[in-house]
Amino acid sequence: MIAPRAAAPPPEQQQQQQATAQAKVSVRELNFFYGTAQALFNISLDISERLVMAFIGPSGCGKSTFLRTLNRMNDTIPGTRATGEVLIDGEDIYAPGLNVVNLRRRVGMVFQKSNPFPKSIFDNVAYGLRINRLTTNKTELQDRVRQALEDAAIWSEVKDRLKASALGLSGGQQQRLCIARALAVRPEVLLMDEPASALDPIATQKIEELIVELKKQYTIVIVTHNMQQAARVSDVTAFFWLGKLIEVNATEKMFTNPNEKLTEDYITGRFG
Amino acid sequence: MPTTHARRYATNAVMTTLTAACAFFAVAVLVLILGYIAYRGLGAISFQFLIETPKPVGEGGGIGNAILGTLILLAMACVVGMPFGIATGIYLAEYGAGRFASLVRFLTDTLTGIPSILVGVFVYTIIVLPMKQFSAMAGGVALAMIMIPIVARTTEEMIRLVPASLREGALALGAPQWRVTTGVVLPAAASGIVTGAMLAVARVSGETAPLLFTAFGSRFFNVYLDQPMASLTVQIYNYAISPYDEWHAQAWAATLILMTLILVINITVRFFTRGKI
Incomplete structure (x- = not known):
């Protein structure tokens, strides 16, 4: 996951730079507990800007839990606890006094099961803009909703029925609407928790094309069970196993010649 | 096989x-x-019957004041009872974890099971006796007290049915908790909450016992809340225990009107909330 650099600084400085300047999200020795059960063990990981990072691993390995620590979504589950640091642009999001509401605006999320609000298509996308008072101008609001729907590649399908209920859309459309909703507030990082797992191949392909398109503007982290999908859309892949981070590597290397035996066994289908 | x-x-x-x-x-x-x-x-039933006040036996008379009284009493019960009931339900479902919430839940369940005549006696003690007179206000409060636990528990149940994924979706967009509740959860649960509220209205509109001790009844048109007020149920009760055939017939007719009234209220509320929820 080391991007080519113009001029090579000395090694120490290089390391320093990688940790602070280049990594959008930097996780240091993160442990996570559901009550007394530990779900994540000592995870350290850097996520670079404008790249797609995929998390793979068997069910229950902690990839979704880890994803949800990045916008503190786990806070909503009673009895959970995290130790260690998660830095976004160098700022620890677990620091006391941090504004979680603000954090979640910066770190958007798309869920496994599409969850449109029981409102109109327009109001779904406008929701984040309205609650965060990102715009009070009606024309600007309409423009940003349209932009988000275009970015999520669903505008042409819904432009004539923006006032219709979002619940009338198909599953694939609902998921793209949820992506549009997340994009509307212009997050810096977009977390996607198996965004295509409930969709048919055509809808899945649309979402994947969308991810490749979106990485030009956003830092994207995607959890997936589908290894072909990870190979298709991601630049960097991280393999989780039993709550531990086993290996992080460039996706191409990961799927052809991984460093760890465990990764190879999983990818070649020997377990999981 | x-x-x-x-x-x-x-x-x-x-x-x-x-x-x-x-x-x-x-x-x-x-x-x-x-x-x-x-x-x-x-x-x-005739037009006269619907608009006139009661008259002595043999002179006809109607239930106009009782219809008006029932409507006022129900409106008052809703104004007092709904906010308390719905707010309690929201608290229990969204914010209530821990022992205080369990206590509230237990008491609400107990309150649902209390015979309505006890509510009448209670309100008689705390409102009618200090005021030294029966009043519509006391009747409205008594009906509201019966309504609150029903509305609270149905609201709680309906809010619990709203999938957690909707709340997470809103939270993930940077919505504070109270905006999640008001902007996403309540609208999603609204049709269920309205159904619960309508059930509560239907339930209290048939109550007689709590009104006997509070609104008491009246032979006149009355819109003043500090005065005794007629209601269909009390009127039906008084006519039904009378020895006169004419009043018996009027009691049947008033019963039919009461049922129709509940039906009309129900349909009206559903009609006006249909598009929005």
């Missing part, structure tokens, strides 16, 4: 017939009651 299959089909047929029969009897009883009330009540 054909024998197993034959048995399965037989069991299926028997159980389907049984459940259908039970459903039929349940509905049949309701239809019989409605039909009998319509049969006995329709004869005494």
Whole structure:
């Protein structure tokens, strides 16, 4: 996951730079507990800007839990606890006094099961803009909703029925609407928790094309069970196993010649 | 194994017939009651009957003041009861974890089971006695007290049915908790909450006992909340225990009107909330 650099600084400085300047999200020795059960063990990981990072691993390995620590979504589950640091642009999001509401605006999320609000298509996308008072101008609001729907590649399908209920859309459309909703507030990082797992191949392909398109503007982290999908859309892949981070590597290397035996066994289908 | 299959089909047929029969009897009883009330009540209904005040036996008279009184009492019960009930339900479902919430939940359940006459006596003690007079206000409060636990528990149940994924979706967009509740959860639960509220209205509109001690009844048109007020149920009760055939007929007619009123309220509320939720 080391991007080519113009001029090579000395090694120490290089390391320093990688940790602070280049990594959008930097996780240091993160442990996570559901009550007394530990779900994540000592995870350290850097996520670079404008790249797609995929998390793979068997069910229950902690990839979704880890994803949800990045916008503190786990806070909503009673009895959970995290130790260690998660830095976004160098700022620890677990620091006391941090504004979680603000954090979640910066770190958007798309869920496994599409969850449109029981409102109109327009109001779904406008929701984040309205609650965060990102715009009070009606024309600007309409423009940003349209932009988000275009970015999520669903505008042409819904432009004539923006006032219709979002619940009338198909599953694939609902998921793209949820992506549009997340994009509307212009997050810096977009977390996607198996965004295509409930969709048919055509809808899945649309979402994947969308991810490749979106990485030009956003830092994207995607959890997936589908290894072909990870190979298709991601630049960097991280393999989780039993709550531990086993290996992080460039996706191409990961799927052809991984460093760890465990990764190879999983990818070649020997377990999981 | 054909024998197993034959048995399965037989069991299926028997159980389907049984459940259908039970459903039929349940509905049949309701239809019989409605039909009998319509049969006995329709004869005494006229325009005069709907707008006049009660008169002595043999002079006709009507239930206009009682219809108005019931509407005012129900409106008052809603104004007092709904906010408390819905707010309690929201608290229990969204914010209430821990011992205080369990206590509130337990007390609400207990309150639902309290005989309504006790509510009447209670309100008589805390409002009627200090004011030294029966009043519509006391009646409205008594009905509201019966309403609150029903509304609270149905609201809680309906809010709990809203999938957690919707809340997470809103939270993930940077919505503070209270905006999640008001902007996403409540609208999603609204139709269920309205149904619960309507059930509560239907339930209290049939109450007689708590009104006997509070609103008491009146022979005149009254819109003042500190005065005794007529209501359909109390009127029906008074006429039904009287020895006169004419009043008996009027009691049947008033019953029919009361039922129609509940139906009309129900349909109206559903009509006006249909598009929005």
